[in-house]
Amino acid sequence: MAKTYDILIVGAGTSGMACAITAAERGLCVGVIEKSDIIGGALHWAGGHMSAGGTRLQKRKGIEDSEEKHLEDIYRINGKSGNLALTEIAVKEAPKTIDWLEDIGFEFAPECTRIIYGHIAYETARHHYGSEKAMSSYKVLEPLWKKFEASGHIECHLNTKMSGLGRTGNRFDYVLCQNERGTQEIHGKHIVLTTGGYGSNPEFFGKKHPGIPLVSSCYPTATADAHQILEENGGVFHMGQYHLPSLGGIEKEVGDGLCNFNEAWAMVMTSVYRQPREIYVNANGHRFMAEDEPDAEAREHAVMQQPNWYFWAVYEATARVRKDENGNHNPVIIGWSNEAIAEEAERGQSLVKADTLEGLSEKINVPKETLTETVASYNTMVDKGEDPSFHRKYLKDSISTGPFYALKIHASVLVTFGGMKVNDKLQLVAQNGNVMEGLYAAGEIIGLGATSGSSFCSGMAITPALSFGRILGRSLS
Ligand SMILES: Cc1cc2nc3c(=O)[nH]c(=O)nc-3n(C[C@H](O)[C@H](O)[C@H](O)COP(=O)(O)OP(=O)(O)OC[C@H]3O[C@@H](n4cnc5c(N)ncnc54)[C@H](O)[C@@H]3O)c2cc1C
CATH class of the missing domain: 3.50.50.60 (FAD/NAD(P)-binding domain)
Incomplete structure:
Protein backbone atom coordinates (compact mmCIF):
# COMPACT_ATOMS: atom_id res chain seq x y z
CA MET A 1 0.00 0.00 0.00
CA GLY A 199 6.28 33.77 -17.18
CA SER A 200 9.07 31.36 -18.08
CA ASN A 201 6.97 29.38 -20.53
CA PRO A 202 6.85 31.37 -23.81
CA GLU A 203 4.44 28.94 -25.49
CA PHE A 204 1.87 28.99 -22.69
CA PHE A 205 2.28 32.76 -22.30
CA GLY A 206 1.72 33.21 -26.06
CA LYS A 207 -1.51 31.22 -25.90
CA LYS A 208 -2.84 33.22 -22.98
CA HIS A 209 -1.64 36.60 -24.25
CA PRO A 210 -1.74 36.47 -28.04
CA GLY A 211 0.23 39.28 -29.65
CA ILE A 212 1.95 40.38 -26.42
CA PRO A 213 5.74 40.08 -26.58
CA LEU A 214 7.29 38.06 -23.76
CA VAL A 215 10.57 39.29 -22.38
CA SER A 216 10.76 37.52 -19.07
CA SER A 217 12.34 38.32 -15.74
CA CYS A 218 10.44 35.53 -14.02
CA TYR A 219 12.06 32.80 -12.00
CA PRO A 220 13.08 30.04 -14.46
CA THR A 221 10.88 27.36 -12.87
CA ALA A 222 7.71 29.39 -13.53
CA THR A 223 6.76 27.21 -16.46
CA ALA A 224 3.00 26.67 -16.03
CA ASP A 225 3.33 22.90 -15.48
CA ALA A 226 0.46 22.79 -13.02
CA HIS A 227 -1.64 25.29 -15.01
CA GLN A 228 -1.55 22.95 -18.00
CA ILE A 229 -2.27 19.84 -15.97
CA LEU A 230 -5.17 21.59 -14.26
CA GLU A 231 -6.62 22.78 -17.57
CA GLU A 232 -6.46 19.19 -18.85
CA ASN A 233 -8.47 18.21 -15.77
CA GLY A 234 -11.10 20.93 -16.15
CA GLY A 235 -9.45 23.79 -14.22
CA VAL A 236 -10.08 27.42 -15.21
CA PHE A 237 -7.41 29.94 -16.23
CA HIS A 238 -8.61 33.51 -15.78
CA MET A 239 -7.53 37.15 -15.25
CA GLY A 240 -5.10 37.05 -18.21
CA GLN A 241 -6.58 40.37 -19.30
CA TYR A 242 -5.00 42.02 -16.23
CA HIS A 243 -1.50 41.49 -17.59
CA LEU A 244 0.82 44.37 -16.75
CA PRO A 245 4.53 44.39 -17.52
CA SER A 246 7.29 46.04 -15.51
CA LEU A 247 9.61 48.57 -17.09
CA GLY A 248 13.34 48.15 -16.91
CA GLY A 249 14.19 44.76 -18.42
CA ILE A 250 17.51 44.60 -20.24
CA GLU A 251 18.40 41.53 -22.29
CA LYS A 252 22.07 40.71 -21.72
CA GLU A 253 21.93 38.78 -25.02
CA VAL A 254 19.66 40.55 -27.46
CA GLY A 255 16.74 38.45 -28.62
CA ASP A 256 16.88 35.69 -26.01
CA GLY A 257 13.78 37.06 -24.27
CA LEU A 258 15.41 36.99 -20.83
CA CYS A 259 16.10 39.83 -18.42
CA ASN A 260 17.51 39.16 -15.00
CA PHE A 261 16.19 41.69 -12.51
CA ASN A 262 19.25 41.23 -10.31
CA GLU A 263 21.88 41.51 -13.07
CA ALA A 264 20.72 44.39 -15.24
CA TRP A 265 17.66 46.51 -14.67
CA ALA A 266 17.09 50.05 -15.88
CA MET A 267 15.96 52.64 -13.34
CA VAL A 268 12.88 53.61 -15.32
CA MET A 269 9.95 52.24 -13.31
CA THR A 270 9.20 55.75 -12.05
CA SER A 271 11.08 59.04 -12.01
CA VAL A 272 10.56 59.42 -8.26
CA TYR A 273 14.03 57.97 -7.65
CA ARG A 274 15.92 59.32 -10.63
CA GLN A 275 15.40 62.22 -13.00
CA PRO A 276 16.07 61.24 -16.61
CA ARG A 277 19.03 62.63 -18.46
CA GLU A 278 17.99 60.62 -21.50
CA ILE A 279 15.08 60.59 -23.92
CA TYR A 280 13.01 57.52 -24.73
CA VAL A 281 12.45 56.70 -28.38
CA ASN A 282 10.40 53.85 -29.82
CA ALA A 283 11.38 51.47 -32.63
CA ASN A 284 10.53 54.20 -35.14
CA GLY A 285 12.74 56.80 -33.46
CA HIS A 286 9.91 58.88 -31.94
CA ARG A 287 9.51 60.06 -28.38
CA PHE A 288 6.22 58.90 -26.88
CA MET A 289 6.01 60.09 -23.25
CA ALA A 290 7.39 62.48 -20.66
CA GLU A 291 10.46 60.60 -19.48
CA ASP A 292 10.03 62.09 -16.00
CA GLU A 293 6.44 60.83 -15.58
CA PRO A 294 6.37 59.70 -11.94
CA ASP A 295 3.32 57.42 -12.18
CA ALA A 296 4.63 53.89 -12.70
CA GLU A 297 1.41 52.60 -14.21
CA ALA A 298 1.08 55.51 -16.66
CA ARG A 299 4.62 54.71 -17.80
CA GLU A 300 3.81 51.02 -18.26
CA HIS A 301 0.74 51.86 -20.32
CA ALA A 302 2.71 54.31 -22.48
CA VAL A 303 5.24 51.59 -23.37
CA MET A 304 2.46 49.05 -23.97
CA GLN A 305 1.31 51.32 -26.84
CA GLN A 306 4.71 51.07 -28.58
CA PRO A 307 5.69 48.44 -31.17
CA ASN A 308 6.94 45.29 -29.40
CA TRP A 309 6.78 46.99 -26.00
CA TYR A 310 10.35 48.24 -25.86
CA PHE A 311 12.10 51.57 -26.19
CA TRP A 312 15.59 53.00 -26.44
CA ALA A 313 16.94 55.32 -23.77
CA VAL A 314 19.19 57.65 -25.75
CA TYR A 315 21.76 59.78 -24.00
CA GLU A 316 25.15 61.35 -24.38
CA ALA A 317 28.37 60.39 -22.66
CA THR A 318 28.29 63.24 -20.17
CA ALA A 319 24.94 61.98 -18.87
CA ARG A 320 26.68 58.70 -18.21
CA VAL A 321 29.39 60.18 -16.02
CA ARG A 322 27.71 63.19 -14.47
CA LYS A 323 26.24 63.06 -10.99
CA ASP A 324 22.74 64.36 -10.39
CA GLU A 325 22.00 67.57 -8.48
CA ASN A 326 22.00 65.63 -5.21
CA GLY A 327 25.52 64.43 -5.90
CA ASN A 328 24.36 60.89 -6.57
CA HIS A 329 25.95 58.88 -9.31
CA ASN A 330 22.59 57.35 -10.24
CA PRO A 331 23.25 55.79 -13.65
CA VAL A 332 20.41 54.49 -15.77
CA ILE A 333 21.23 50.83 -15.00
CA ILE A 334 20.74 50.04 -11.31
CA GLY A 335 24.00 49.41 -9.51
CA TRP A 336 26.19 49.61 -12.60
CA SER A 337 29.37 51.65 -12.48
CA ASN A 338 30.49 53.71 -15.45
CA GLU A 339 33.15 51.06 -16.06
CA ALA A 340 30.52 48.33 -16.31
CA ILE A 341 28.47 50.53 -18.64
CA ALA A 342 31.53 51.14 -20.83
CA GLU A 343 32.29 47.41 -21.00
CA GLU A 344 28.71 46.57 -21.94
CA ALA A 345 28.70 49.27 -24.62
CA GLU A 346 31.82 47.64 -26.11
CA ARG A 347 29.97 44.30 -26.21
CA GLY A 348 27.21 46.08 -28.13
CA GLN A 349 24.24 43.97 -27.12
CA SER A 350 21.41 45.93 -25.44
CA LEU A 351 23.68 48.91 -24.84
CA VAL A 352 25.28 50.44 -27.89
CA LYS A 353 27.53 53.41 -28.43
CA ALA A 354 28.44 55.50 -31.48
CA ASP A 355 30.31 58.73 -32.09
CA THR A 356 27.45 60.23 -34.06
CA LEU A 357 23.68 60.05 -33.92
CA GLU A 358 23.71 58.73 -37.48
CA GLY A 359 25.99 55.89 -36.39
CA LEU A 360 23.78 55.22 -33.37
CA SER A 361 20.63 55.07 -35.51
CA GLU A 362 22.26 52.44 -37.73
CA LYS A 363 23.21 50.33 -34.73
CA ILE A 364 19.70 50.42 -33.27
CA ASN A 365 17.98 50.12 -36.62
CA VAL A 366 15.98 53.32 -36.28
CA PRO A 367 15.54 55.69 -39.26
CA LYS A 368 18.47 58.13 -39.26
CA GLU A 369 16.45 61.24 -40.11
CA THR A 370 13.83 60.49 -37.47
CA LEU A 371 16.33 59.96 -34.67
CA THR A 372 18.34 63.10 -35.48
CA GLU A 373 15.13 65.11 -35.75
CA THR A 374 13.80 63.72 -32.44
CA VAL A 375 17.06 64.59 -30.68
CA ALA A 376 17.22 68.08 -32.27
CA SER A 377 13.64 68.78 -31.23
CA TYR A 378 14.41 67.62 -27.67
CA ASN A 379 17.49 69.88 -27.56
CA THR A 380 15.30 72.84 -28.54
CA MET A 381 12.99 71.96 -25.64
CA VAL A 382 15.98 71.98 -23.28
CA ASP A 383 16.93 75.46 -24.59
CA LYS A 384 13.42 76.78 -24.16
CA GLY A 385 12.73 74.89 -20.92
CA GLU A 386 9.45 73.56 -22.29
CA ASP A 387 8.21 70.26 -23.76
CA PRO A 388 5.04 71.05 -25.74
CA SER A 389 4.57 67.43 -26.84
CA PHE A 390 4.62 65.48 -23.56
CA HIS A 391 5.16 68.16 -20.88
CA ARG A 392 8.37 66.73 -19.49
CA LYS A 393 9.50 69.02 -16.68
CA TYR A 394 13.09 67.89 -16.17
CA LEU A 395 14.85 69.49 -19.12
CA LYS A 396 18.41 70.01 -17.92
CA ASP A 397 20.57 67.97 -20.28
CA SER A 398 20.77 68.30 -24.02
CA ILE A 399 21.99 65.41 -26.15
CA SER A 400 24.56 67.08 -28.33
CA THR A 401 28.06 65.79 -27.66
CA GLY A 402 29.15 62.33 -28.75
CA PRO A 403 29.74 59.57 -28.11
CA PHE A 404 26.04 58.79 -27.87
CA TYR A 405 24.51 55.79 -26.13
CA ALA A 406 21.29 53.84 -26.63
CA LEU A 407 19.99 51.29 -24.13
CA LYS A 408 17.22 48.91 -25.18
CA ILE A 409 14.67 48.64 -22.37
CA HIS A 410 11.77 46.20 -22.32
CA ALA A 411 8.40 46.14 -20.66
CA SER A 412 9.17 42.75 -19.21
CA VAL A 413 7.28 40.22 -17.13
CA LEU A 414 8.24 39.87 -13.46
C1 LIG B 1 12.80 39.27 -9.94
C2 LIG B 1 11.53 39.20 -9.14
C3 LIG B 1 11.28 40.16 -8.16
C4 LIG B 1 10.10 40.09 -7.41
N1 LIG B 1 9.92 40.98 -6.39
C5 LIG B 1 8.81 40.90 -5.63
C6 LIG B 1 8.63 41.76 -4.51
O1 LIG B 1 9.48 42.58 -4.18
N2 LIG B 1 7.47 41.65 -3.80
C7 LIG B 1 6.49 40.74 -4.11
O2 LIG B 1 5.46 40.68 -3.44
N3 LIG B 1 6.67 39.89 -5.15
C8 LIG B 1 7.80 39.93 -5.89
N4 LIG B 1 7.98 39.03 -6.90
C9 LIG B 1 6.97 37.98 -7.12
C10 LIG B 1 7.08 36.88 -6.06
O3 LIG B 1 8.43 36.62 -5.78
C11 LIG B 1 6.40 35.61 -6.53
O4 LIG B 1 5.12 35.87 -7.02
C12 LIG B 1 6.28 34.60 -5.38
O5 LIG B 1 7.52 34.43 -4.74
C13 LIG B 1 5.83 33.27 -5.98
O6 LIG B 1 5.71 32.32 -4.94
P1 LIG B 1 5.18 30.87 -5.29
O7 LIG B 1 5.24 30.07 -4.06
O8 LIG B 1 3.88 30.97 -5.99
O9 LIG B 1 6.20 30.32 -6.38
P2 LIG B 1 7.75 30.00 -6.24
O10 LIG B 1 8.34 30.65 -5.06
O11 LIG B 1 8.36 30.29 -7.55
O12 LIG B 1 7.79 28.44 -5.99
C14 LIG B 1 7.30 27.54 -6.94
C15 LIG B 1 8.05 26.22 -6.77
O13 LIG B 1 7.35 25.21 -7.49
C16 LIG B 1 8.28 24.39 -8.17
N5 LIG B 1 7.61 23.73 -9.31
C17 LIG B 1 7.12 24.33 -10.42
N6 LIG B 1 6.59 23.40 -11.25
C18 LIG B 1 6.75 22.21 -10.64
C19 LIG B 1 6.41 20.86 -11.01
N7 LIG B 1 5.83 20.54 -12.19
N8 LIG B 1 6.72 19.86 -10.15
C20 LIG B 1 7.35 20.13 -8.96
N9 LIG B 1 7.70 21.38 -8.58
C21 LIG B 1 7.39 22.41 -9.40
C22 LIG B 1 9.37 25.36 -8.57
O14 LIG B 1 10.58 24.72 -8.88
C23 LIG B 1 9.45 26.28 -7.35
O15 LIG B 1 10.38 25.81 -6.41
C24 LIG B 1 9.15 39.07 -7.67
C25 LIG B 1 9.40 38.11 -8.65
C26 LIG B 1 10.59 38.15 -9.37
C27 LIG B 1 10.86 37.09 -10.40
Missing part, protein backbone atom coordinates in the same frame (compact mmCIF):
# COMPACT_ATOMS: atom_id res chain seq x y z
CA ALA A 2 1.47 3.36 -1.06
CA LYS A 3 2.13 5.95 1.66
CA THR A 4 -0.48 8.73 1.87
CA TYR A 5 0.72 12.10 3.18
CA ASP A 6 -1.65 14.23 5.25
CA ILE A 7 -0.85 17.05 2.85
CA LEU A 8 1.01 16.68 -0.43
CA ILE A 9 2.46 19.96 -1.64
CA VAL A 10 3.74 20.49 -5.17
CA GLY A 11 6.40 23.22 -5.24
CA ALA A 12 8.83 23.98 -2.41
CA GLY A 13 8.93 27.73 -3.02
CA THR A 14 7.54 30.75 -1.22
CA SER A 15 4.04 29.47 -0.59
CA GLY A 16 4.88 25.76 -0.44
CA MET A 17 7.53 26.27 2.25
CA ALA A 18 5.16 28.32 4.41
CA CYS A 19 2.42 25.70 3.96
CA ALA A 20 4.68 22.75 4.76
CA ILE A 21 6.21 24.35 7.85
CA THR A 22 2.82 25.40 9.24
CA ALA A 23 1.36 21.92 8.72
CA ALA A 24 4.46 20.25 10.17
CA GLU A 25 4.17 22.47 13.26
CA ARG A 26 0.79 20.80 13.83
CA GLY A 27 2.41 17.39 13.69
CA LEU A 28 1.09 16.49 10.23
CA CYS A 29 3.08 14.37 7.83
CA VAL A 30 3.77 16.53 4.80
CA GLY A 31 5.09 15.34 1.44
CA VAL A 32 6.62 17.89 -0.93
CA ILE A 33 7.39 17.40 -4.61
CA GLU A 34 9.94 19.84 -6.03
CA LYS A 35 11.19 19.69 -9.60
CA SER A 36 14.32 21.67 -8.90
CA ASP A 37 17.36 20.49 -6.94
CA ILE A 38 16.86 23.27 -4.38
CA ILE A 39 13.98 24.61 -2.32
CA GLY A 40 12.99 28.29 -2.13
CA GLY A 41 11.64 28.99 -5.63
CA ALA A 42 11.32 32.67 -6.54
CA LEU A 43 12.64 33.73 -3.10
CA HIS A 44 16.09 33.28 -4.63
CA TRP A 45 15.43 36.13 -7.07
CA ALA A 46 12.64 38.29 -5.73
CA GLY A 47 12.97 41.83 -4.41
CA GLY A 48 11.39 40.77 -1.14
CA HIS A 49 9.02 43.68 -0.61
CA MET A 50 6.09 42.51 1.50
CA SER A 51 3.13 44.73 2.24
CA ALA A 52 1.04 44.49 5.39
CA GLY A 53 -0.96 46.94 7.49
CA GLY A 54 -0.97 46.84 11.29
CA THR A 55 2.21 44.90 12.04
CA ARG A 56 4.16 44.99 15.29
CA LEU A 57 7.04 46.69 13.49
CA GLN A 58 4.78 49.50 12.29
CA LYS A 59 3.47 49.97 15.83
CA ARG A 60 7.01 50.14 17.22
CA LYS A 61 7.91 52.72 14.61
CA GLY A 62 4.81 54.78 15.36
CA ILE A 63 3.29 54.22 11.93
CA GLU A 64 -0.49 54.24 12.13
CA ASP A 65 -1.84 51.54 9.90
CA SER A 66 -4.38 48.75 9.90
CA GLU A 67 -5.80 45.97 7.76
CA GLU A 68 -8.72 48.28 6.89
CA LYS A 69 -6.39 51.05 5.66
CA HIS A 70 -4.35 48.58 3.64
CA LEU A 71 -7.50 47.23 2.01
CA GLU A 72 -8.81 50.73 1.24
CA ASP A 73 -5.49 51.64 -0.31
CA ILE A 74 -5.51 48.52 -2.49
CA TYR A 75 -9.03 49.34 -3.66
CA ARG A 76 -7.94 52.92 -4.45
CA ILE A 77 -5.04 51.58 -6.54
CA ASN A 78 -6.81 48.77 -8.40
CA GLY A 79 -10.42 49.99 -8.40
CA LYS A 80 -11.55 46.77 -6.67
CA SER A 81 -10.57 44.78 -9.75
CA GLY A 82 -9.05 41.83 -7.85
CA ASN A 83 -10.87 38.93 -6.23
CA LEU A 84 -12.41 40.84 -3.32
CA ALA A 85 -12.85 37.86 -0.99
CA LEU A 86 -9.25 36.70 -1.50
CA THR A 87 -7.87 40.23 -1.26
CA GLU A 88 -9.65 40.72 2.05
CA ILE A 89 -8.34 37.42 3.42
CA ALA A 90 -4.81 38.25 2.23
CA VAL A 91 -4.88 41.69 3.82
CA LYS A 92 -6.27 40.39 7.15
CA GLU A 93 -3.65 37.68 7.28
CA ALA A 94 -0.76 39.91 6.19
CA PRO A 95 0.20 41.43 9.58
CA LYS A 96 0.05 37.99 11.19
CA THR A 97 2.37 36.65 8.51
CA ILE A 98 4.87 39.47 8.98
CA ASP A 99 4.75 39.12 12.77
CA TRP A 100 5.29 35.37 12.37
CA LEU A 101 8.35 36.00 10.18
CA GLU A 102 9.67 38.25 12.93
CA ASP A 103 8.95 35.57 15.54
CA ILE A 104 11.05 33.09 13.60
CA GLY A 105 13.99 35.45 13.33
CA PHE A 106 13.39 37.72 10.33
CA GLU A 107 15.48 40.88 10.50
CA PHE A 108 13.92 43.94 8.94
CA ALA A 109 16.12 46.41 7.09
CA PRO A 110 16.67 49.33 9.50
CA GLU A 111 14.76 51.84 7.36
CA CYS A 112 11.57 49.71 7.33
CA THR A 113 8.73 50.29 7.03
CA ARG A 114 8.73 52.48 3.94
CA ILE A 115 6.62 53.62 1.03
CA ILE A 116 8.12 52.23 -2.18
CA TYR A 117 7.37 54.03 -5.43
CA GLY A 118 8.19 51.30 -7.99
CA HIS A 119 4.46 50.87 -8.62
CA ILE A 120 1.53 53.13 -7.73
CA ALA A 121 2.47 54.01 -4.16
CA TYR A 122 0.54 53.17 -1.02
CA GLU A 123 -0.35 56.14 1.19
CA THR A 124 1.26 54.58 4.25
CA ALA A 125 4.69 53.12 4.93
CA ARG A 126 3.76 49.43 4.84
CA HIS A 127 6.60 47.82 2.94
CA HIS A 128 8.49 45.31 5.03
CA TYR A 129 11.72 43.75 3.80
CA GLY A 130 15.08 42.48 4.94
CA SER A 131 18.52 43.54 3.83
CA GLU A 132 18.96 40.51 1.55
CA LYS A 133 15.87 40.96 -0.59
CA ALA A 134 13.59 37.88 -0.49
CA MET A 135 16.49 35.72 0.70
CA SER A 136 15.92 37.31 4.11
CA SER A 137 12.63 35.36 4.20
CA TYR A 138 14.23 32.21 2.84
CA LYS A 139 16.88 32.34 5.54
CA VAL A 140 14.33 32.15 8.34
CA LEU A 141 12.20 29.49 6.64
CA GLU A 142 15.06 27.15 5.77
CA PRO A 143 16.11 26.22 9.35
CA LEU A 144 12.51 25.33 10.22
CA TRP A 145 12.24 23.30 7.03
CA LYS A 146 15.39 21.40 7.96
CA LYS A 147 14.16 20.86 11.51
CA PHE A 148 10.92 19.30 10.26
CA GLU A 149 12.75 17.23 7.67
CA ALA A 150 14.91 15.88 10.46
CA SER A 151 11.84 15.05 12.57
CA GLY A 152 10.21 13.32 9.59
CA HIS A 153 7.28 15.74 9.41
CA ILE A 154 8.41 17.04 6.02
CA GLU A 155 9.57 14.65 3.31
CA CYS A 156 10.80 16.55 0.28
CA HIS A 157 11.29 14.81 -3.06
CA LEU A 158 13.76 17.02 -4.93
CA ASN A 159 14.36 16.71 -8.68
CA THR A 160 10.86 15.30 -8.92
CA LYS A 161 8.46 16.91 -11.35
CA MET A 162 4.69 16.73 -11.26
CA SER A 163 3.49 15.47 -14.64
CA GLY A 164 -0.14 14.67 -13.91
CA LEU A 165 -2.92 14.35 -11.37
CA GLY A 166 -4.92 11.29 -10.47
CA ARG A 167 -8.19 10.71 -8.68
CA THR A 168 -10.24 8.08 -6.98
CA GLY A 169 -13.86 8.76 -7.82
CA ASN A 170 -14.37 12.51 -7.67
CA ARG A 171 -11.45 13.22 -5.41
CA PHE A 172 -7.95 14.06 -6.60
CA ASP A 173 -5.70 12.07 -4.33
CA TYR A 174 -2.40 11.53 -6.05
CA VAL A 175 0.18 13.27 -8.17
CA LEU A 176 1.97 11.59 -11.03
CA CYS A 177 5.57 12.63 -11.05
CA GLN A 178 8.81 11.95 -12.77
CA ASN A 179 12.31 11.65 -11.46
CA GLU A 180 15.40 9.57 -12.17
CA ARG A 181 13.54 6.47 -11.00
CA GLY A 182 10.87 7.00 -13.68
CA THR A 183 7.20 7.82 -13.24
CA GLN A 184 5.57 7.27 -9.90
CA GLU A 185 2.39 8.10 -7.98
CA ILE A 186 2.62 10.05 -4.73
CA HIS A 187 -0.55 10.13 -2.63
CA GLY A 188 -1.97 12.79 -0.34
CA LYS A 189 -5.24 13.33 1.53
CA HIS A 190 -5.07 16.92 0.30
CA ILE A 191 -3.01 18.19 -2.62
CA VAL A 192 -1.77 21.77 -2.52
CA LEU A 193 -0.35 23.25 -5.73
CA THR A 194 2.19 25.99 -5.12
CA THR A 195 4.11 25.82 -8.39
CA GLY A 196 4.37 29.56 -9.14
CA GLY A 197 3.48 31.46 -12.32
CA TYR A 198 3.97 30.96 -16.03
CA VAL A 415 5.05 38.25 -12.19
CA THR A 416 2.08 36.81 -14.05
CA PHE A 417 -1.37 38.23 -13.37
CA GLY A 418 -3.45 35.40 -14.86
CA GLY A 419 -3.90 32.21 -12.88
CA MET A 420 -5.99 29.22 -11.93
CA LYS A 421 -9.37 29.92 -10.40
CA VAL A 422 -9.86 29.11 -6.73
CA ASN A 423 -12.70 29.83 -4.32
CA ASP A 424 -12.23 31.67 -1.03
CA LYS A 425 -11.13 28.43 0.65
CA LEU A 426 -8.36 28.20 -1.97
CA GLN A 427 -10.00 25.11 -3.50
CA LEU A 428 -9.50 24.85 -7.23
CA VAL A 429 -12.64 25.42 -9.23
CA ALA A 430 -13.54 23.61 -12.48
CA GLN A 431 -15.19 24.91 -15.66
CA ASN A 432 -18.56 23.59 -14.47
CA GLY A 433 -18.29 25.67 -11.29
CA ASN A 434 -17.72 22.69 -9.00
CA VAL A 435 -14.70 22.50 -6.74
CA MET A 436 -12.02 20.06 -7.82
CA GLU A 437 -12.22 17.86 -4.72
CA GLY A 438 -8.92 17.41 -2.91
CA LEU A 439 -7.09 20.18 -4.81
CA TYR A 440 -5.96 23.54 -3.42
CA ALA A 441 -3.67 26.25 -4.73
CA ALA A 442 -1.72 29.19 -3.30
CA GLY A 443 0.93 31.61 -4.51
CA GLU A 444 1.40 32.91 -8.02
CA ILE A 445 -0.41 29.92 -9.55
CA ILE A 446 -3.70 31.63 -8.60
CA GLY A 447 -2.53 34.75 -10.48
CA LEU A 448 -1.27 38.04 -9.12
CA GLY A 449 -4.59 39.46 -10.34
CA ALA A 450 -6.36 37.66 -7.46
CA THR A 451 -4.88 39.93 -4.79
CA SER A 452 -3.54 42.79 -6.90
CA GLY A 453 -6.25 43.13 -9.55
CA SER A 454 -5.44 44.98 -12.73
CA SER A 455 -2.72 47.12 -11.11
CA PHE A 456 0.50 46.35 -9.32
CA CYS A 457 -0.27 46.59 -5.61
CA SER A 458 3.24 46.46 -4.30
CA GLY A 459 4.28 43.55 -2.14
CA MET A 460 0.99 41.76 -2.80
CA ALA A 461 2.64 38.66 -4.25
CA ILE A 462 5.02 37.45 -1.54
CA THR A 463 2.86 38.30 1.48
CA PRO A 464 -0.25 36.53 0.08
CA ALA A 465 1.87 33.57 -1.11
CA LEU A 466 3.17 33.11 2.44
CA SER A 467 -0.21 33.84 4.03
CA PHE A 468 -2.27 31.52 1.84
CA GLY A 469 0.34 28.79 2.29
CA ARG A 470 0.03 29.22 6.05
CA ILE A 471 -3.77 29.25 5.96
CA LEU A 472 -3.80 25.90 4.14
CA GLY A 473 -1.07 24.54 6.40
CA ARG A 474 -3.15 25.21 9.49
CA SER A 475 -6.62 24.36 8.15
CA LEU A 476 -6.19 21.08 6.23
CA SER A 477 -6.11 17.82 8.12
